[in-house]
Amino acid sequence: MHPRFTVCGGCHIDRQLRFESPPLPGRTAPASQSERVGGVATNIAVRLAAWNAETRLVSVQPPQSLDAMKARLSDAGVDPFLLPLDGEPPSYTALLGPDGELLTGAAAMALYDSVSAGLLAPALAADADAVIWDANFPQAAITAALGAMPPDRRLFAVGTSTAKVERLAAVLPRFDALVVNRDEAASLVAAGDVAEMASGLAAMAGGATVLVSDGGDVAALATADAVVTARPPAVELVNANGAGDVMAARLFYDLVKDGAMAAQDRLERALAAGAAYAAGRDAV
Secondary structure, eight states: OOOEEEEESOOEEEEEEEESSOOOTTOOOOEEEEEEEEOHHHHHHHHHHHTTOEEEEEEEEOHHHHHHHHHHHHHTTOEEEEEEOOSOOOEEEEEEOTTSOEEEEEEEOGGGGGOOHHHHGGGGOSOOSEEEEOSOSOHHHHHHHHHTSOTTSOEEEEOOOTTTGGGGGGGGGGOSEEEEEHHHHHTTSOOOOHHHHHHHHHHHTTSOEEEEEOTTSOEEEEOSSOEEEEOOOOOOOSOOTTHHHHHHHHHHHHHHHOTTOOHHHHHHHHHHHHHHHHTTSOOO
């Protein structure tokens, strides 16, 4: 039986501009461009669907782009539960260096600021093995929606960005698993090495499974009674944008599919999936 997930959060157009050579301030530089459906929640939903999980994405979209976005998600195997909300279509533009590393990103996502828990409630009523949240929606909406969910519902979360991860701080004990990068973790817990930060967050979350990543450096996975570390596989980088979302998807899938998996195996499988995606290969 395939796992069933509801993923709640950002759904927008991701645009990527990749410079052909290192850019210089104040100068125009040649670049290639691409466009796809993105957002942390959307990236995770698409990856889970690719692994044959039954996946519903709950998000919002202006009426003028609603049908087109639903079609794109359906083509990716995702059940799109997109709620109409007036405003400008949200988008994210990533500027990448020649090596595929993110230089900076521009998030035009004012639409999400109007999301309320009442708007989300009908979409979250369906049964699922786990509900995954990113931090794109307002803190009040996330907190109220979590409070209305059954106390035994498994909940996972992703940090999303250093600016947004603090929206999860007050509700950390409600989550069974959390994935953040080192910078996001530093917004929630005292700075240290990744193992210390993961352990601290796991304690704050009441024994949740917490993964703290650090790009190509050592990552840590903490649980209520253990902390393990591993380094991501070395790969030739094609595009790092979205690799962390694939890593999170792998961890969440494995938590639902195999509750007995060892923590070290969970961490290494998650890192391998993110690295494969960053290298331009299908994540395993």
